[in-house]
Amino acid sequence: xxxxxxxxxxxxxxxxxxxxxxxxxxxxxxxxxxxxxxxxxxxxxxxxxxxxxxxxxxxxxxxxxxxxxxxxxxxxxxxxxxxxxxxxxxxxxxxxxxxxxxxxxxxxxxxxxxxxxxxxxxxxxxxxxxxxxxxxxxxxxxxxxxxxxxxxxxxxxxxxxxxxxxxxxxxxxxxxxxxxxxxxxxxxxxxxxxxxxxxxxxxxxxxxxxxxxxxxxxxxxxxxxxxxxxxxxxxxxxxxxxxxxxxxxxxxxxxxxxxxxxxxxxxxxxxxxxxxxxxxxxxxxxxxx
Numbered sequence: 001x002x003x004x005x006x007x008x009x010x011x012x013x014x015x016x017x018x019x020x021x022x023x024x025x026x027x028x029x030x031x032x033x034x035x036x037x038x039x040x041x042x043x044x045x046x047x048x049x050x051x052x053x054x055x056x057x058x059x060x061x062x063x064x065x066x067x068x069x070x071x072x073x074x075x076x077x078x079x080x081x082x083x084x085x086x087x088x089x090x091x092x093x094x095x096x097x098x099x100x101x102x103x104x105x106x107x108x109x110x111x112x113x114x115x116x117x118x119x120x121x122x123x124x125x126x127x128x129x130x131x132x133x134x135x136x137x138x139x140x141x142x143x144x145x146x147x148x149x150x151x152x153x154x155x156x157x158x159x160x161x162x163x164x165x166x167x168x169x170x171x172x173x174x175x176x177x178x179x180x181x182x183x184x185x186x187x188x189x190x191x192x193x194x195x196x197x198x199x200x201x202x203x204x205x206x207x208x209x210x211x212x213x214x215x216x217x218x219x220x221x222x223x224x225x226x227x228x229x230x231x232x233x234x235x236x237x238x239x240x241x242x243x244x245x246x247x248x249x250x251x252x253x254x255x256x257x258x259x260x261x262x263x264x265x266x267x268x269x270x271x272x273x274x275x276x277x278x279x280x281x282x283x284x285x286x287x288x289x
Contacts, residue, residue, distance in 0.1 A: 071109065079106040130164045130171050132221060133157045133196055139175050140194060150189030153179075158197045162288050164221055170262045177255040178225040178282055185229035185280060193226040198288055206285075209269035210241055211260060219288040220268070226281040232274045240272070259284070 082103050140153060147153060164171070182192045198221045206214040232240065239245045241260045263270050266286050274280035 079103060082106065126167065127165050128168055130166045130168050131161075132164055132171065132223065133159075133161050135168070135171055136175055136194060136196060136223065139172060140179065143176070143179060147183060148186075148188055151183060151186055152191045154191070154193050156193070156195040158195075161196050161198055161221060164286055165289055166266060166286070170265075174259050174262050174284065175223070177259050178223070178284070181255055181282075182225050182227035182229075182280070185227050187229070191228045193224070195224045195226075197222050197224075201285070206269045206271075208271060210272060211264045211268065211270050215267055215269055215285075215287070220285040221288045222283055222285045224281055224283045226279065228279045231276050231278045231280055233276050237272060237274050241270075 082099060085099070136155065136157060140155060144153060179192060179194065186192070198219065200219050201217060203214070203217045205217075209215075241256050243254060243257045260270060263284055263286070268284065268286040271283040271285070272280065273283075
C-alpha cells in the first residue's frame, strides 16, 4: 500500500513543472542521504501542507484564467468604444474629464485582467531577451504619476546586469505588483527603494524561499523592493502570497500571488525580510543565463 508520504509526493510532482528529486518515492538509504538539500524527504505534515497549497493555487488559477479571459474581452469593447466616441465628437471640458476617467478605469481593469492571466499562466507572450533594468526604469517612471505625493521612490540599478530569458509581460507584471504592494503598505507617506543585482548563490541561500521547489546553487539576477512601512508580523508574512489575502479593507488579493506564480515558473526564489515596525524587503531571484 502506498504511504501518505509517497502519495503526496506524486501529487505534488504532477502539479509542478520540475521533476521530482532523484530517488523520489523511495525511502532514504541513510540519515546522511536524508540530510542532502536536494534529496531531503519532507515530513508527512509538511507534504500535506504543500499539497493543500498546490490544490488551492490550481483551483484559483483556473477561476482566475476564466474570469480574466471574459474580462479582457469586455474591456477591449469598452475602451475601444470610448476611444471612438472621444474622436467622433468634440467634448466640453467636463465631458472630456468624464471620458478620460472612464478610459482610465477600463485600463485599470485591463491591468487586473493581466494580473489574473499571469497568475493562471494563460497570458504567455513567449520567452525573449529582457533588459530588467530598462523595464524597472520605464515602469517606475509610469507609476510615479499615480503615487501619493508623500511617497518617495528611489532606484539603484546594477549597470552590469545581464539580460534575462523571460516573458516581458510577466516581468513587467512582477515589477508593477511588487511596487504597488510596497506603496499600499505605506499609507500617505514613506519611501520605496528598488534595486537590481546579480550574483552566484549557494543552495543554502534559498532555504527560506517562498517558492517550491527551492532552486539549486547558481547565478541569479535579483530585484529588491523595499518599503519603510510598518512591516508584518509572522502570521501576516506567512500568508502574504495566499490568493486574495489582504490586510487592507479593500485589496486586490492576487498581486503577490501572481508574482509567486511567475517566479515559480521561472525556477527562481522569493525571500522576504520583515518585522513589525521595521518595514519590508521582498527579493525576487531569477536564474541568470
